[in-house]
Amino acid sequence: MNSDSGGMGIAVAELEEMSRRCRINILKMTHKAGAGHPGGSLSAIDLIVALYGTKLRIDSENADWDDRDRFIMSKGHASPAVYSILNEIGYLSEDDLMGFRTLGSVCQGHVDMKWTRGVDFSAGSLGMGLSFGLGCSLAAKMDDSNRTIWVMVGDGELQEGEVWEAAMAADFHSAGNLKLIVDRNGIQNDDFVNVQMEVGDVASKFSSFGWEVMEIDGHSMKEILVALDWATSVKNVPCVIVAKTVKGKGVSFMEGNPAFHGKAPDDDELRIALEELS
Amino acid sequence: MSAPSIGGASRDGYGSGLLRIAEDPRVVVIEADLGKSTKSCHFRTKYPSKSFSMGIAEQNMMLVAAGMAASGKIPFASTFAIFTERAFEQVRNGIARPELTVHICGSHGGIHTGTDGSSAQSIEDLAIYRTIPGMAVLHPCDDLSAEELTVQLLNHDGPTYMRTARNKIARIYDHDSVGKLKIGRGSVIRSGNDVCIIACGVMVSQALIAAGELANSGINASVIDMHTLKPLDTELVDSMAMSCGCFVTAEDHSVIGGLGGAVAEHLSTGITVPLEMIGVRDEFGQSGESSELMSRMGLTSEDIKNSALKAISRKSS
Numbered sequence: 001m002n003s004d005s006g007g008m009g010i011a012v013a014e015l016e017e018m019s020r021r022c023r024i025n026i027l028k029m030t031h032k033a034g035a036g037h038p039g040g041s042l043s044a045i046d047l048i049v050a051l052y053g054t055k056l057r058i059d060s061e062n063a064d065w066d067d068r069d070r071f072i073m074s075k076g077h078a079s080p081a082v083y084s085i086l087n088e089i090g091y092l093s094e095d096d097l098m099g100f101r102t103l104g105s106v107c108q109g110h111v112d113m114k115w116t117r118g119v120d121f122s123a124g125s126l127g128m129g130l131s132f133g134l135g136c137s138l139a140a141k142m143d144d145s146n147r148t149i150w151v152m153v154g155d156g157e158l159q160e161g162e163v164w165e166a167a168m169a170a171d172f173h174s175a176g177n178l179k180l181i182v183d184r185n186g187i188q189n190d191d192f193v194n195v196q197m198e199v200g201d202v203a204s205k206f207s208s209f210g211w212e213v214m215e216i217d218g219h220s221m222k223e224i225l226v227a228l229d230w231a232t233s234v235k236n237v238p239c240v241i242v243a244k245t246v247k248g249k250g251v252s253f254m255e256g257n258p259a260f261h262g263k264a265p266d267d268d269e270l271r272i273a274l275e276e277l278s
Numbered sequence: 279m280s281a282p283s284i285g286g287a288s289r290d291g292y293g294s295g296l297l298r299i300a301e302d303p304r305v306v307v308i309e310a311d312l313g314k315s316t317k318s319c320h321f322r323t324k325y326p327s328k329s330f331s332m333g334i335a336e337q338n339m340m341l342v343a344a345g346m347a348a349s350g351k352i353p354f355a356s357t358f359a360i361f362t363e364r365a366f367e368q369v370r371n372g373i374a375r376p377e378l379t380v381h382i383c384g385s386h387g388g389i390h391t392g393t394d395g396s397s398a399q400s401i402e403d404l405a406i407y408r409t410i411p412g413m414a415v416l417h418p419c420d421d422l423s424a425e426e427l428t429v430q431l432l433n434h435d436g437p438t439y440m441r442t443a444r445n446k447i448a449r450i451y452d453h454d455s456v457g458k459l460k461i462g463r464g465s466v467i468r469s470g471n472d473v474c475i476i477a478c479g480v481m482v483s484q485a486l487i488a489a490g491e492l493a494n495s496g497i498n499a500s501v502i503d504m505h506t507l508k509p510l511d512t513e514l515v516d517s518m519a520m521s522c523g524c525f526v527t528a529e530d531h532s533v534i535g536g537l538g539g540a541v542a543e544h545l546s547t548g549i550t551v552p553l554e555m556i557g558v559r560d561e562f563g564q565s566g567e568s569s570e571l572m573s574r575m576g577l578t579s580e581d582i583k584n585s586a587l588k589a590i591s592r593k594s595s
Contacts, residue, residue, distance in 0.1 A: 125372070131368075169338055
């Protein structure tokens, strides 16, 4: 990985293949643990793969490199998505992944910077990541660093008031190095987002807070790459990519199914899912 | 130690302390609109590029501080003590759990805050922050000690909560004696062998008055300024248990979970000697002058003195 140019600089077909491998690992690790959140991991993984594959300036040899870009996974329950990409980079082994949620594992139930090399934020309580990202952003500006801070939130997470405290503050502080990705999969823990508390026109809401906004299909690798380029080009104000996604994307019986927000596949479900992804 | 003089409030000491460490490039100040009250305003005026206003949004302030700490800064974030509590879970999950060094200051702690009424009088902050793993909890008694402890925080690893008070009170320390303070070590202000009064914050001055009155009756009391509630100076508590044989704790805070609770937790597993607690008795305050409220809620030197006599009477003969 080239820490100067950012990302792994790989082509669309390779990114799609990486996503497929990550999906398989997401399913395997949640199945092995008998717990976890496959649905929101599968909705987010294409975005995460594209980000790590083409943009994020990190050092595969030194996860603690001070001037690395940050990826703040605020929807921390989608930890299998993060662990699967960290496996691709080489920060985590297959054995690490299969220890997911077990005692002493580096793969905690929710992403945790204290436990996992390459994780930049301790999540698990929704609504906090954008604020943390803003803190990273302001520190980078103080240091005159060009590091970029990427934050991912879920759409249900937008119901948390702190997200909007941070959105207002990011505009006020001209956090141009702060890039948000909304995984707009339409499903939260109990039910569909529009049943629990519809978050409405997310793009307009952020726009009214002073943010630059782009809406994309969060499973089209080409659209994602265009959006990441666009986000990188935005300089003086914070920007957000609102990515329309499908919960459980890639596995037929999980797609759009609220049941798989927080339920692992059983033996039969895993077998069918892996067949679909093969 | 020189005779007490009227200094500033402990919140003034926080403001002065920030100025003394301001030249460290890692130090940043974060506010949630109340910098004029917590006294971080002086830092903000002098160092605007290192000061960040988060508006009236405490939850965001705490996580912004966490993000800055994770990026090599040493953030000092302040608001009223009571409003830090609004962001308790942010402190717990976003700051303490990843062991980030963020220094939180909650001003206007306690009933002493006065006429603003019960909404502003935090009486539970010390207790709740004590429960967070790895979090140090401080409550200095005057402006000079607050300044000194703020300066020492610069070299303290891990999250901290410091409560300061709104109002000016008698100064306990002078510029020489304050230099001997150390985070995590109780400060013995007066020595005696009949009873030990352990106090924090504005109650330290009341404890000294009580000790003086007890002395007039031939009773010699030790007085400790326990400016650090966590980690508690258990060595000093044990030493006092042996030499004095009974305790009174005094705090402008609920008797549940604060200084009294901390001392009781420790004593109950070791040297079990009588302990009487002066503090708020599981009730909210109201508007009123500080002196009126402290009197009404049993937080005076007279209350400490009576508790000392009771503690002494409970010693096994």
